[in-house]
Amino acid sequence: MRSNPTGRQLRFGAELRKLRERAGLTATEAGQLMGIKQTQVSNTEAGRVGVSAERVRTLACHYDCSDKALVEALSDMTTERSRGWWEEYREILPSGLIDLAEMEHHATRLRAGITAHIPGLLQIHDHAREVIRQVVPELSPPDIEHRLSFRIKRQTVLYKDSPTPYQAVIHEAALRMQFGGPAVTRKQLQHILDMGERAHITVQVIPFAAGAYPGSGQSILYAHGPVPQLDTVHLDQSHGSALIDAEAQLDKYRVLLERMEATALTPNASRDLIHAIVQDL
Structure with missing residues (x-):
């Protein structure tokens, strides 16, 4: 048992x-x-x-x-017998992070709506380290490195032979936050541009000019399952992760993401805005 x-x-x-x-x-x-x-x-x-x-x-x-x-x-x-790579972190990281990696691994499609941060699946090493360093209470250097390696390994869902389709809606505010300074930010934004060129990845930006929009105060990751009943929403909060699967809540977050995607610029216009932000650095 x-x-x-x-x-x-x-x-x-x-x-x-x-x-x-x-x-x-x-x-x-x-x-x-x-x-x-x-x-x-x-x-x-x-x-x-x-x-x-x-x-x-x-x-x-x-x-x-x-x-x-x-x-x-x-x-x-019931046929899943192998232990995922995330199991090696189970004794050293919060269970919510382990569940997140497992959820991403099994998802058939991933959609993210982010206001204040670059999505974890699109963060480069140096940017991710600066984000993790801001965790409260402060983490020890070894704990920072554990979380950093874990975050980077989560990104394998985007690089495997049959990569998971991924759509990210990012607010302009997140793109302009200089975690690690201008040089790191330039590398981070270029990485987002490069990842957006991959066939299975779509990146859209909500500009400041868009004003208010539904879901603006939340960080949402929607993991599609093999059938809608097995979809899951992950919310990243200060007190930890929350996984939501109640049918009414799934409907709510589907609508929120659809409205965020409708508010955002097209992928091409989003690329132009990201290039413009890089030029401002």
């Missing part, structure tokens, strides 16, 4: 619980249908024990779930 299930394991169990509750069954009743104890159902839904793909399909049948795409997506989650 798992003593500390990962965020993904917790999410898997939560989705099974949702299916059971929609069917109007208690954990005891579900166990009776499956010929297992209520505690096994509860432990599965709590992410403490795993189940087979066959068991997921059987549960879905008992729960009268006719959404084949969702059932197959959940079944696929």
